[in-house]
Amino acid sequence: MGVLFWICCGVVAGCGGRLLLRALRRGVHVPWPWCAAAVGLAWGVVGARIEAGMPWWWAGVPLGLGWLAVLLAACDLRAARLPDALTLPAYPATIALLVPVALHEPRASTTAAGGLVLFAGTYLAVRLIAPHAxxxxxxxxxxxLGALVGAVSLQAVLGAMVAAAALTLVATTSRRAGAVPHGPxxxxxxxxVTLVWP
Incomplete structure (x- = not known):
């Protein structure tokens, strides 16, 4: 299977994701090229990594996260929210993606749990201290996200959190008014992180 195959699969998955967004209880209308092109590009890049030797047991992580990332980023940018209909099912989906990883890298289950606690715990603390932030x-x-990145390492989780804060800060300083979506x-x-490892 070549990169073109993965691009085509990504375009189809992106179109399906767009339909899913519109079908949500508080549906989000996203122009079809956004989802189709973005997921196609993301999956094409993952496909190139697969062709270069990315293990099959890890490939599902950047593929699944790439699809979810496009949908959630589109929601946050278009509607300024991350719907429960996507974030909550991400928990069992994450477990499913990490089962084959844990079978091949047993330490990944421990670091994934630690990553979940670190990422979610830090964000929860910020939410409790400064709800508007x-x-x-x-x-x-x-x-x-903490679990998936944590399967790589806890240092990767810290790096992703710092990068997220920095990207949001840059977006805030370059935007004149209004809240800046943090999800993207x-x-x-x-x-x-999941793309470059292992």
Whole structure:
């Protein structure tokens, strides 16, 4: 299977994701090229890594996270929210993605649990201390991201969190008014970590 195959699969998955967004209880309308092109590109990059030797038991992580990242980023940018209909099912989906990883890298289950606690715990603390600074959707999303990035290492989780804060700060300083969605800043570095490892 070549890169073109993965791009085509990503385009189809992106179109399906767009339909899913519209079908949500509080549906989000996203122009079809956004999802189709973005997931196609993300899956094409993952496909190139697979062709270069990424293990099959890890490939599902950047593929699944790439799809979810596009959908959630689109929601946050278009509607300024991360819907429960996507963030909550991400928990069982994360477990499913990490089962084959844990079978091949047993330590990954421990570091994934630690990553979940670190990422979600930090975001929850920020939410409790300064509710206006952190949305509830960001806290819910931090759990699955922490687990997936944590399967790489706890240092990677810290790096993803710092990168997310830095990206949000840059976006805030370059935007004149209004709240800046934090979801895309969380998702991009997390996906990149899963893309380059192992």
């Amino acid at each position: 952190m949305g509830p959707g960001d806290v819910k999303l931090a759990g699955p 800043a969380m998702l991009l570095p997390s996906w990149l």
